[in-house]
Amino acid sequence: MPGSFPPCVAFTRLWLTLLVVIPVNGQHEAALQSVISLEPPWTTFFQGEAVTLTCRRYGFSLPQKTKWYQKRKTLKPTQETSALQIRDSGEYWCQADSLLPSMHVNLVFLKASLVLQAPPAVFEGDSVVLRCHTEESVKPETLTFYKNGLPLPHQSSELHITRANLKDNGQYECTKKNWFRTLTYSNKVRIQVQELFPRPVMMARPSQPIDGSPVTLACQTQLAAQRSNAQLQFCFFRNLQALGSGCSKSSEFHVSAIWAEESKWYQCKAERMNSQVGKGSRAFTVPVQGALADFQTHIVPASKVVFEGQLLLLNCSVKGVPGPLKFSWYKRDMLNKETKIPKSSEAEFKISEVNSSDAGEYFCEVNNSRRSFVSRAVPITIKVPVSQPVLTLSAGKTQALEGEWMTLHCQSQRGSPCILYEFYYENVSLGNSSILSGGGASFNFSMSTERSGNYSCTADNGLGAQRSEALWISVFAPPDTAKNRRSVPVVAGITVGLLIMAVGVFLFYCWFSRKAGGKPASDDSRSPSDSESQEPTYYNIPAYIELQPVYSNVDPKEDVIYTEVRRTQRRQKHAVQESESPRSRNQTAEKK
Known part of the structure; x- marks a missing residue:
């Protein structure tokens, strides 16, 4: 399966990852590994000679506990100083405290007249000495060094390599010429120049900084355990221009504010002090994210509804925007016109006593010298109690004929909507009407003589009802109708x-x-007429x-x-x- 690894490989990759992120004195070590050193610093000796092995912690500090190993058996140190003296050939290594075991050192004790001595490890930038060692003193001109079978133009008992690098890799040996011009060959030693530290990796913390926020650039590399006492210095560049005052021992560089337009190419360089060994990182682009301002607007009172004459307090706080910040307040009216409020450069905006003109939408703006961020608008409603309404007649007169239609109009000059108007005749409700905007309400009805009397109205928007002054309306019957009404009782009687x-x-x-009809027909008393x-x-x-x-x-x-x-x-x-x-x-x- 792509991307999958055997358990041992996965563990090794994880272990290497952990090694990279552990800082030691401004650097990052490859492994918390024990370090073995030799005195004298050779791996080849004549029989009968001795070499002292010392086990140290990473960074060349002495451990508290030491374990020594030779092939598959454990040795005991001769002293409590974590040193072990060796006179026998073999492969040795140690373990300091709970660190990883050290590199293996192969010691060789020869019964010969000529040996080539070399250090156990050579790293780039090291000053290396190869020694052509004889049991008796000889003249230097009788000694010759060879590299890969070719003689070197050097006649001395020691071959010095200054600032070793990869071109110095090869197989070395030396010869001795005797009186009879015969050559005596030494043992062969292979020199493999190892990397002092790998190419540094440029990183940023946080890995995706916010536009205008501070960021820390880190130049990560690792020294070899055998050279963990070496000193490195670090240099940082942006678009090939040096940052700061130059190179320093710190592997980190702090940028107070990083901006998207400046987020181009960053590089770092790690180099060994007093050496020509230096390596630069690959070009690195810091992914700067646009700032996402998280605004929090606190309001007093919290209901966003303020009564006329009350205190209004707005407080603007923002997260995710690097400072220093400057605040500004704006108001948007009903016509969507925005007005900057003067003298409002603080995060808190205050109106001691609000009035109806303060109603609208308020929002704050923060500026960090490079960017401006605007919060969401907060609608503020100012509740104004209704004023005493005025009751008027459409006809402009307070006398009416019976059957005539009359229109009453009730209106308050001030008051927050919605206003409920109600009409009364002698304190008896005639009806009501709810108005969302100004203009008042009207009521139409037909007049009759029984409805002569006082008329009034009330206005109420929930902040207290107000009643108008009473208005007397007189209703009269037309003349013809009056005569007919007087005739009706007479006619009826x-x-x-x-x-x-x-x-x-x-x-x-x-x-x-x-x-x-009851009298007889022959009654003579009735006259014919x-x-x-x-x-x-x-x-x-x-x-x-x-x-x-x-x-x-x-x-x-x-x-x-x-x-x-x-x-x-x-x-x-x-x-x-x-x-x-x-x-x-x-x-x-x-x-x-």
Whole structure:
């Protein structure tokens, strides 16, 4: 699977990562490794000679506990000074305290007349001495050094390599010429110049700084454990220009403020002091992020609704924007016009007593000399109690005729919306109306004489109701309507009287007719004239007699009504008894 590693490899990678990030005296070590040193500093000796091995902690400090190893067996130090004297050939290493074991040193003790002695390790920049060692003294001109089989133009018992580098790698040996011009060859020694420290890596803390914020540049590298006492110095560059006053022993450089337009190329260089060994990092671009201002606006009162005359306090705090910061306050009115508030360079803005003109949206601006950041607007509502409303009439008069439509208008000159207007007649509510903006409210109704009296209105926006002054309205009936209203009781009285008279006459007539019909037909006391003038007599009375009053005024201007009453009889056919008198038949025949 791509990107996966065996457990041992993964552990090794993790271990190396941990080694890089552990600082020691401004540097970063490759490993917390024990260090073994030799005195004299050679690995090849004549038999019978001795070498002292010393085990140290990283940085060449003495450990508290030391373990020595030779191949697969553990040795004990001869002294408590962590030193061990060796006279036998073999592979040795040590472990100081709980550090990692040191590098292995292969010591060789030879039974020969000529040996080439070399240090156990050579690092770039080291001053190396190779020694062609003989048991007896010889003349220097009889000694010759060879590199990779080729003689070197040097005749001395020691070969000095100044500031070793990779071109000095190779296999070395020396020869001795005797009196008979025969050559004696020494042992061969391979010199492998090791890297004193790897190429440094440029890093930034934080890795993604915010625009305008401070940042620390770190030049990370590591010294070899055997040279952990070496001194390095570091130099920093931006766009190939040196930062600061020059190189220093510190592997870090602090930038007080880094800006996006300056975030181009950064480099660092690590070099060994008093040496020509120096290495530069690759070009590195610091990923500067745009500042994300996190504003917090605190308001007193917290409800964002302030009553007229109260204290208004706004406090602006911001996170994520590097300082120093300068604050400014702005107000946006209902027309979206922004106005900078003078004398408001602090994070706190205060209005001791607010009024209606202070309503609007407030926001703060912070500036750090390079960037400006604006907070969200905070709407501030100023609640103003309503003033005493004024009640007016649309017609402009306080007298009205009955049936006329009247419009009442109620309005408060001051007051925060929404305002509820309510109309009253003698303290009895007529209705209400809610108004979101100015202009007041109106109420329409038809006037009647019963509604003459005091009218008023109230206005209320939740901060206390206010009542207008009472307004008296008089309602009058039109003249014609008044006369007709006075005539109605008179006409009604006369009509009732006439009806009562008609009923009385009708009852009398019925009684009289019954009386007349009851006498015998041969009654001589009745005169012929009387019998002729009488109506025919029936046993059944008429079904009804309707009295219809007919009245008219001679003079319409007069209030008196003259009434004429007429009696009409609707005739109906009625069954007559079979034993009808001859007189009745004669009267009937005469009429026919």
